[in-house]
Structures are given as C-alpha cells and as structure tokens.
Amino acid sequence: MYWQWDPSLSVGIGVIDNQHQRIVEYINELADAMERKDRTAVGHILDGMIDYTLTHFAFEESLMERAGYPIVTEHKLVHQSFAKRMTDYKKRFNEGGDITRALFSDLQMWLTNHIKRDDKDYTLSVRKVLEEKSWISKTLSKFFG
Numbered sequence: 001m002y003w004q005w006d007p008s009l010s011v012g013i014g015v016i017d018n019q020h021q022r023i024v025e026y027i028n029e030l031a032d033a034m035e036r037k038d039r040t041a042v043g044h045i046l047d048g049m050i051d052y053t054l055t056h057f058a059f060e061e062s063l064m065e066r067a068g069y070p071i072v073t074e075h076k077l078v079h080q081s082f083a084k085r086m087t088d089y090k091k092r093f094n095e096g097g098d099i100t101r102a103l104f105s106d107l108q109m110w111l112t113n114h115i116k117r118d119d120k121d122y123t124l125s126v127r128k129v130l131e132e133k134s135w136i137s138k139t140l141s142k143f144f145g
Contacts, residue, residue: 002031003108009115011123013130016063019056020115026052027107034100042100046093050086057083060119067125078118082110 005021026049033041057079064072085106089099 002028002104009112011115011119013123013126016060016119016126019052019059020111020119023049023053023056023107023111027104027111030100030107031104034104043093046090046103050083050090053086054083063126063129064122067122067129069122069125071121075118075122078114082114085110 003024005024009020010017011020026045029045030042030049033045061072061076061079064075069075089103092099
C-alpha cells in the first residue's frame with residue numbers, strides 16, 4: 001500500500017467516501033504496476049481509473065444538483081478540468097510516454113486537495129437531501145448496481 005486512506009479525507013457520506021477509497025486503491029494499483037515496470041497493467045489500471053472516476057463525478061454531480069448545491073456548475077468545471085488532464089495523460093501514455101510517476105503524484109495531490117476543499121464544501125447540502133429523500137436508492141442502483 002503506497003497511500004492509505006485516512007479520516008481527514010472523509011466527507012461524511014458513506015457512498016462518496018467508499019468511491020473515494022476506490023480511487024485511492026486505483027492509485028495504489030498504479031504505483032504497484034509502475035514499480036513492477038508493467039506497462040500493460042498501467043494501461044489497464046489507467047483505463048479503469050478514468051472510467052470509474054468519470055462515473056463517480058457523474059454520481060457526485062447528480063447528488064449536488066438534487067441538493068440544489070449553489071456552485072454545482074463550478075464544481076463540474078473542476079471535474080471537467082481533471083478529466084481533461086487524465087485524457088492528456090492517457091494520450092501521452094498511448095504515444096509511448098512514461099507518465100506513471102507524474103500521474104501518481106498528480107492524482108495523489110489532486111484527490112487530497114479536491115476532497116478536503118471542494119467535496120467537503122457540498123456535504124452539508126447533500127446530507128440533508130440524503131436524509132430527506134428516498135431517491136438515493138434508485139440513484140445508487142443506477143450507478144453501482
């Protein structure tokens with residue numbers, strides 16, 4: 001384990017915390033593949049992490065919209081910027097570049113800052129909706145079975 005989840009990364013919403021923990025697991029898998037110099041594994045992990053993260057963003061954004069979070073548009077822009085950076089990493093990787101160290105560092109720094117600053121900001125709004133509405137079970141099953 002290269003990076004351990006710690007309570008300072010919790011937003012206090014179980015499903016979101018679980019998703020963030022999965023992203024941390026992807027980062028650790030990436031570090032392991034990087035250490036083993038397994039380029040094929042890095043590619044698979046990168047694909048999986050990008051797909052999972054985009055799904056997580058969509059889920060998170062749907063919660064914010066439902067909660068009437070006032071700066072959901074700005075939060076979406078942050079997500080879009082991150083997705084573009086990941087696409088750029090993937091492109092460089094596909095062109096043969098060794099992106100793993102830079103990607104690992106970028107992911108760790110970005111995720112920590114994003115959770116502690118941006119995500120924690122919406123939690124009060126979203127928690128109220130989760131406590132009041134039963135729509136969450138439909139949304140959860142839609143995204144995560």
